[in-house]
Structure formats: C-alpha cells, structure tokens
Amino acid sequence: MSWVSKTLSSTLGRKLLMALTGLFLILFLVVHLAGNLQLLLPDGGDSFNVYAHTMANNPFIKVVSIGNFAFILLHVIYSIVLTQHNKKSRPVAYAMSNEGKSSTWASRNMGILGTVILIFLVVHLKGFWYEAKFGTLPTTMIDGESFSDIYAIVAAAYANIWYVLIYVVSMGFLAFHLSHGFASAFQTLGLNHVKYSPLIQKVGAGFSILIPALFALIPIVMYIQSLS
C-alpha cells in the first residue's frame, strides 16, 4: 500500500476525509442558501430564474457541482465505513449505560441524523435538480428573453403541505447534525486552541440554528403565499 492509501484507510485518515468533506458541504450550504433566498424576492421569481439560468450554464459552477456530488458521496461512504467499524469495536453492548451524562445526543447519533439528511437529499434532488435537468420545464419571459421557469416548479412543490413538512423536519435534523459536526470537524483537523476553540464553538452553535432555520423559512413563506 502506498503511504497515501495507508493513511486514508487509518481511523484518523478516514476521519480527516469526513471532516474535509463535511466542511465543504457546510460551505456549500451557505452558497446554496444565498441563492435560494432569492425565491423570497417579490418579483414573481424573476431573480431566481435568472440566477438558476446563470448557475446552470456556468462551466465553473458545473465543475463545482460535480465536486459537490463527489464530496457528498465520499462523506456518505466514509460515514458508513466508520460507523460500521465503530460498531464492531464494541461487539457486546452494556446492559446499563449512562451515556447521556457525558456526551450530547447529536454527537452519538450522527449516523441516524445523516441518514435522514440523505433521504431528504434524494427527495430534494429528484424534485428539483432532476426536474430542472431532465424534465420539460415551463418557460417565462424576462426582459424579452425566454427563461426556464424553475420558480414555478418550486412554488408548486411548496404549495403542498407534505413537501413543506418534510423540508422543515429535515432542516431540524440538519441542525442537530451541524450542532455537533461544525466544531467536531475543526477538532478532527487538529484545530483545538484556547484562543480560537471558544469562537469556533459559538459560531458552530449559531450556524447550526441560523442556516437550517433560513432554509426552512423559504418553503414556509412560499406555502403561506400559495394560500392567497
């Protein structure tokens, strides 16, 4: 085995990949949210449609989105590898365990939280990414030019209360995943320091509430708009 593959198959190496892909996904969440918030602009979806069009046709964004899919896949694969390995490391469970005293629930259930996020991702990609890429889309005229009306697809989805509920609940799971994951990734990278760790923990706590809350706000507002 080369030193690279040997390192990446060690417990520390695998965790390094989890942390790096996790941090990339965190960055992606911010960019994605910034784009999505345009759904709430009161212009009938024009800004969002122009934005979606630009994203879909920019070669740089294409590369990033392939990388994004690869990183999600890596994150999921390594989460399975690590979780299985960790389960095997304790073949006989304790009859009585008081784990809740010494660690948070989220930190002990990253696999369950991640699995729900994964199911959400599949539903989400099927509903929007797949439709936008392979479906037949309605079109809309903006400033005399024809654009795919992705806003209409999103608005239709968010008029469905079940869709909205799935979104909001999933964002709750994402919040818990991030409440542990954000600071944990820095610890994995070895970034634990008296000067910076308190800040990382605070930013992580804020991030894990704010970002999922804003994501969840979009379907809620659009559902209410659909009622009138």
Added chain:
Amino acid sequence: MNLTLKIWRQKNNSDKGGFKEYKVSDISKDMSFLEMLDVLNEQLTEKGEDPVHFDHDCREGICGMCSLYINGNPHGPLQTTTCQLHMRSFNDGETITIEPWRAKAFPVMKDLVVDRSAFDRIIQAGGYVSVNTGGVPDANEIPIPKTIADLAMDAAQCIGCGACVAACKNASAMLFTSAKVSQLALLPQGQVERKRRAEKMVAQMDEEGFGACTNTGACEAQCPKGISITNIARMNREYFSAVVSNTELV
C-alpha cells in the same frame, strides 16, 4: 447499607457469561467500592463459591489497574477511579449493576477482568525516547518553558486505566493514545522519535481494533485523571504532519 449487586459473571474468555444477583448487608458508607466487593467475596468464599474476579492493585488511584462499569459509568458515578469511589455515593437498598469494560480490543478474561495489554502494545510501538549513555547530565540542562512542561505533565497523568475506551460509544482509544503521544511530543527529549512515534502508535491503535473518534467528548468527561481532548487534536496534528513530512516510510 444493604445492597443488591447485579454482577457480570463469566468463567473464561470463551464462556458466554451472564448477570448474577447478590445481596450484601451492613456495608459502611465509608468503605471503598472495592472493599465492598471484598466483603461480597468473603461471603462467597465462606460458602465455597467462586469469588468475583476484578482487577485492582494500588487502591490509591495511581496505578490504573482497577476498572468496572458501574451503573452505566466507567469507574462509577464520580470522575475518579473505582478504588477511590466510596459507598457514600450510593443509597441504601440500591441495586448496583457492575459490568466489565466492553471493547473488542479488551477481551474479558474472567468475570470483570479484561485484558488491557493492547495499551501496552500501543506504548511499545512508540511511547519511548532515546537516552544518551555516559555521564550524569546536569539538572535543568535542557530549558523547557513552564507552560509546555505543564501540558506534558497533564498528559502524563494518564494511568492507562481504559475508562476512556469504556466510556466511548466507539470503544475508541484516542484519549489514551493521544495522551501518550502528547507527553513526549511536547518535550525536547521526545523530538528524535516524534514523527515515527505518531505514525506507529496510531497504526498500533488501529491494529488492536479500537474504534475511531466521533469527538463526542465522553472520554474526557469520564477520565479519572481529567485528560483533555485537546490531546486528541494534538495527536491528529502530529499524525497528519508526520505522514506528509516523514522521510522514513513507517
């Protein structure tokens, strides 16, 4: 105090094992937990039964030999060693569940005794320093800043009890290994083997079958010596920088 003890009994490594209940009475609140078990074992011996096997040595909280998963916590409800735990931490009439450390790398040998030699092998893999032979060196010949000496001493507090492994949902030995890596990596004396130490000790830790780290922090919360998970971050730094910079293929 009168107590009901639910204790894991297992004849040997290949036996399936199971819980057995025992009653002990007139236990003093000032007894240590191990003395309470001594009372039980006296009863069992008098009845001609096999006494409960458990590990212990110094009974002063310094050797790391005692263990026991008591009522769902390694070393019981306080952040101390089992030998330093007293019966005043329990209530009269209580049922106390006592289990061995559970980890693939710590096989149960008999009852509550587990084989922790995996830790010895991790130390053997790299927990040493080169020392020159010859004349006696002068004291304080090597300057070490107080802050660094303190950090190294904090890491060196680890007594190798294995409570961190027992507490971790992944049965991970990161806290132990990182304490051993840190105490030497921090000091000038530990620089010669610094890179190979990090690589070798991590490799041995993996080979023994301990789990990976999810950074839950349970180890730190349950360590009787208060070893901090900042040591785990340091071990990660040591390991990653060693892997990319070491000219020796380990």
